[in-house]
Amino acid sequence: MTGTRTAIRQTRRGAACALALLLLFCAGLVAGVGSAAAQSAAPPPVPLPFADPFYTPDGPIADLAPGTVIESRSMSYGSLERATPLTSTQVLYRTTDQAGGPSATVATILRPLVPGPARLISYHMAYDALGSECDPSYTLTGNGTPSQAGIAEQGVIAGYLAAGYTVVVPDYEGPDLEWTIGRQSAYAALDGVRATIDHLGLPASTPVGLAGYSGGSVPTQWGAEMAPTYAPELNIVGAAAGGLPVNVAHNLPYVSGSTSWAGVIPALVVSYQRAYGLDTASFLSDYGRQLVDTVSSQCINAFAADYPGLTDAQMVRAPYTSLLDIPAVVSAIGDNVMGTTGTPRVPMLLAVGNVDGIGDSVMVTADVAGLAHEYCTRGVAVTYAQYDRLGHSEAFVPFQAQTAQFLTDRFAGVAPTSNCQGA
Structure with a gap:
């Protein structure tokens, strides 16, 4: 003892x-x-x-x-x-x-x-x-x-x-x-x-x-x-x-429109595209593609707060209103929910x-x-x-x-x- x-x-x-x-x-x-x-x-x-x-x-x-x-x-x-x-x-x-x-x-x-x-x-x-x-x-x-x-x-x-x-x-x-x-x-x-x-x-x-x-x-x-x-x-x-x-499906709407963290939205698209081969051309808006290209080689201190007010809806083209409308995105997020494996x-x-x-x-x-x-x-x-x-x-x-x-x-x-x- x-x-x-x-x-x-x-x-x-x-x-x-x-x-x-x-x-x-x-x-x-x-x-x-x-x-x-x-x-x-x-x-x-x-x-x-x-x-x-x-x-x-x-x-x-x-x-x-x-x-x-x-x-x-x-x-x-x-x-x-x-x-x-x-x-x-x-x-x-x-x-x-x-x-x-x-x-x-x-x-x-x-x-x-x-x-x-x-x-x-x-x-x-x-x-x-x-x-x-x-x-x-x-x-x-x-x-x-x-x-x-x-x-x-x-x-x-x-x-x-x-x-x-x-x-x-x-x-x-x-x-x-x-x-x-x-x-x-x-x-x-x-x-x-x-x-x-x-x-x-x-x-x-x-x-x-x-x-x-x-x-x-x-x-x-x-x-x-x-x-x-x-x-x-x-x-x-x-x-x-x-x-x-x-569960990123809950984080996305929380940071959408944020003054400090909205830049993580295009960064997450980059990550999921790399890991799951998402066809981003089928759902990103022109602005969304621009942001994804910009952040694709950056660290978080370069993108997290650089897009104040950016919304999830701005990332996608019609008829979509959110990244969570995209089945492939939802599936990729679901594969990474903590506590499920x-x-x-x-x-x-x-x-x-x-x-x-x-x-x-x-x-x-x-x-x-x-x-x-x-x-x-x-x-x-x-x-x-x-x-x-x-x-x-x-x-x-x-x-x-x-x-x-x-x-x-x-x-x-x-x-x-x-x-x-x-x-």
């Missing part, structure tokens, strides 16, 4: 350290501020992923087991076009696409500065990308211009590293940048964990935590849902997902803001609460957190703080609690 209490105290101190670093980073006091950061060198330039041969397997991969490392390399680790003393390892590994076929993507592996017990966090950045310059494997080298969310997430990652965790950050949208696509994102995350365990020679029993907010909630939630059938050998101890797009076997933290009685300005609060309740009825230990009066961006910080404590308890073996009956 004494050893268990000591382990819990140590991991809670680690969580406190992670949270402190997160808050400092979000306040602008870490990474990129001050004379030391100003004097640091720029990172070595690297080609964009779409032009980098490392991202493309040299030969067939269909016969490789999911999670097999195809190639690896050491890379710089940086932020805001500044290098750090840290290095990362990138692995190209075999994974599976939405249709069940072989695919390959890249993950970034970061080791803690102070070695300790093997503990692995698969951290899923909300890179929400349609172009490869947004890939975490690229921005985590210090190259490119990450979004404000990406900058803050590097603070979160720094906190976990300081607390002694090994962190793997997968490019879970895959080589074609298919944003919000559920099973594929899960496979990439789970196979990234497999690749990390194999590459580092970690025990197969290494405990693993999954975490992600907003776009990063997709591989987190779907990863927990698919793990029992796709990667049952992994020792996942908990999953924390915040700001979840549970499997049941997690690990404790879950599900969280969302509620700024207007409907949602956090982009995610629908009742959808997340409903998912928590549904999982509860299936016997999953779910902690549901609702951040009232906070929008999507503002809810990021309390979610990360709660996630740090949630994962600390899971790694320490603290018995999970559940409040999902009240969700």
Whole structure:
């Protein structure tokens, strides 16, 4: 018992350290501020992923087991076009696409500065990308211009590293940048964990935590849902997902006409066209086609708020009045509704803001609460957190703080609690 209490105290101190670093980073006091950061060198330039041969397997991969490392390399680790003393390892590994076929993507592996017990966090950045310059494997080298969310997430990652965790950050949208696509994102995350365990020679029993907010909630939630059938050998101890797009059919009318989030509408069309081969010419308006072409290689910070007041109806031509009038679109969305494919076997933290009685300005609060309740009825230990009066961006910080404590308890073996009956 004494050893268990000591382990819990140590991991809670680690969580406190992670949270402190997160808050400092979000306040602008870490990474990129001050004379030391100003004097640091720029990172070595690297080609964009779409032009980098490392991202493309040299030969067939269909016969490789999911999670097999195809190639690896050491890379710089940086932020805001500044290098750090840290290095990362990138692995190209075999994974599976939405249709069940072989695919390959890249993950970034970061080791803690102070070695300790093997503990692995698969951290899923909300890179929400349609172009490869947004890939975490690229921005985590210090190259490119990450979004404000990406900058803050590097603070979160720094906190976990300081607390002694090994962190793997997968490019879970895959080589074609298919944003919000559920099973594929899960496979990439789970196979990234497999690749990390194999590459580092970690025990197969290494405990693993999954975490992600907003776009990063997709591989987190779907990863927990698919793990029992796709990667049952992994020792996942908990999953924390915040700001979840549970059912995009509900998000679309919510963001239609929004001043801050309407730009996600054409971006979602791009993603579903890539993943499902939608015949967009048969239903997009001229303006809709123009917007789809414009956003097709951008990151979310370039499109989300750039089309204030854009409506779903403006995207389509007569006789359609909404993207939800298109059977192929409805079918693609239905294939990505959370909670419909499997049941997690690990404790879950599900969280969302509620700024207007409907949602956090982009995610629908009742959808997340409903998912928590549904999982509860299936016997999953779910902690549901609702951040009232906070929008999507503002809810990021309390979610990360709660996630740090949630994962600390899971790694320490603290018995999970559940409040999902009240969700």
